[in-house]
Amino acid sequence: MLTARRRVMARRGTASAAAVLAGSLLLASCGGSDGGGTSDAKTLRLWHYEAPNSAMGVAWTAAIKEFEAQHPGVKVEFEEKSFDQIQKTAPMVLNSSDAPDLMEYNKGNATAGLLSKQGLLTDLSAEVTKRGWDKLLSPGVRTTSRYDANGVMGSGKWYGVPNYAEYTMVYFNKELFAKYRLAEPKTFDDLVAAMDTFAENKITPLANSGAEYLAQQYVYQLALSRADRSWVDSYELYKGKTDFHDAAWTYAADTFADWVKKGYIGKSSTSAKAEDAGVSFLQGKAPILFSGSWWYGRFQDEATFDWGTTLWPGSNLTPGSGGNLWVVPKSAHNKELAYDFIDITMSKKIQNLLGNKGGVPVAADTAAITDPKSKELIANFNTLSGRDGLAFYPDWPVPGFYDVLVSETQKLITGSEKPDDYLDALREAYDKGVPKT
Structure with a gap:
């Protein structure tokens, strides 16, 4: 995440004990x-x-x-x-x-x-x-x-x-879901149906920050829903060739752009920060936020409504x-x-x-x-x-990639760049940064 996160940083195991240092050091x-x-x-x-x-x-x-x-x-x-x-x-x-x-x-x-x-x-x-x-x-x-x-x-x-x-998840406002008689988003169809209903009622369903990490993590999660561990290892660890026009990346860019057109993601979120997205969820303005566990404690402390979480439906992999x-x-x-x-x-x-x-x-x-x-x-x-589902974060592979992802994903939100051009830009920046062996 920044990686995230990206954090708040927002911007994060095994159950065993660590020994506390005994005594003071000279x-x-x-x-x-x-x-x-x-x-x-x-x-x-x-x-x-x-x-x-x-x-x-x-x-x-x-x-x-x-x-x-x-x-x-x-x-x-x-x-x-x-x-x-x-x-x-x-x-x-x-x-x-x-x-x-x-x-x-x-x-x-x-x-x-x-x-x-x-x-x-x-x-x-x-x-x-x-x-x-x-x-x-x-x-x-x-x-x-x-x-x-x-x-x-x-x-x-x-x-x-x-x-x-740390890991990412779907946070949802239970009270708004109940108000519109929506099923909690346990399947991908549930999630899309809820976003449709909110958009029809002039509510932008997804909290987003185009100026920081949230937007690029939506894109990455969509790609992960069509990917597997070998895909992640190729992208993050260079254990293979990354193709930014494969089925996973193409689906992600196309779907994200389509969600903007449908009103699931607000064009006004282009310049929003992660804090803005978190506050929009806390204030009950955005019924859904896809982001990390780093928000969890804050939502427990500050939220005045009933909320729940679920792992991204229909995907074994998620950023984390x-x-x-x-x-x-x-x-x-x-x-x-x-x-x-x-x-x-x-x-x-x-x-x-x-x-x-x-x-x-x-x-x-x-x-x-x-x-x-x-x-x-x-x-x-x-x-x-347990299912080996931690897929790291989209900006990790090469230095400077976070800023590229922010600026290019902003163009997807404004509609000033087509999905194919977006993926071309990511490929160019990624290929320049991969260590030469």
Whole structure:
């Protein structure tokens, strides 16, 4: 997602326990040996972009308190950054003395993979093994943690650690569905019938953000509904040739353009941000939102109406992966403190909190998840994971592809570009970015 996400970031497993770091680390041992500048071993500089009332935001706030309790005299200097801020400025910031000790960063070839290839991230492999983080993450979640020398995910060194998972789903307003006597969207025909009815009643059914990730994820999901795992591996991992005019991509572009014509997607959403889309759902204006689990906790907290979710009907695959990564910049001053903080976010205490606040934990005690909606969220993720249904995100394959997808999908919304031309533009940008072997 940005990848997403894309996040809010909006812009994210297995049930087992992580050991909380016992005791405080001697301050004299703090700081990476290859960190730049002068170390202040009494401060951990942390950046992330999760909304304060999101599941991750709540969990990381609790983790900060836990960290400071375990490290007397050490303070966490937290700076909230937007997803776009980090996405656009990370290479420049991480190549300077202003880099934080620890930051949340988007996963995938075009983001964390690119930074690892550029030598801007710390190799965490030894720390992952030492602290047992690798044993807490399922294979599908681990994929985005490791990158080879070309910055391609799935193998090589560990450059990041996800401590939650994420996936996309259909959020729907139960009260609006009941008002128009519509079946909950359990099948694709149900979904289309509902969109038809809403459009006929002058209600734009789908919340959308043309200026950020939601629009491109609609297109990708439509393609995934006609695809299989080998198709995903070809596109995301270069294990084969990607044809942007195959049956899946053609169906996706044609259907998305048709949905705009039918009024399922508003042309006015061209310049909308992800936050605008989420708010339109929260305000009861848009009855349907297709987006990620990163919204779940916020909707639990803010929605004033009854809402439900379902996996995209008629598809075994959907965008999703391990969550965004904790990465330690190569120039970080206090790397040991950063590792300690990661360890705390992997503890049962924080993982259980994450799960009960509407997140998808990777190392929680399942018996400790008591909230009914949270149980549903995790059950759906387990269903998806069990069928190998996590298909990553459309902008991941090559650097700069996110911006291409945004601008080209905006043209589909305005009607200024035909589906064939749209797919040609994606093919050109993709082919330029694929590593040459």
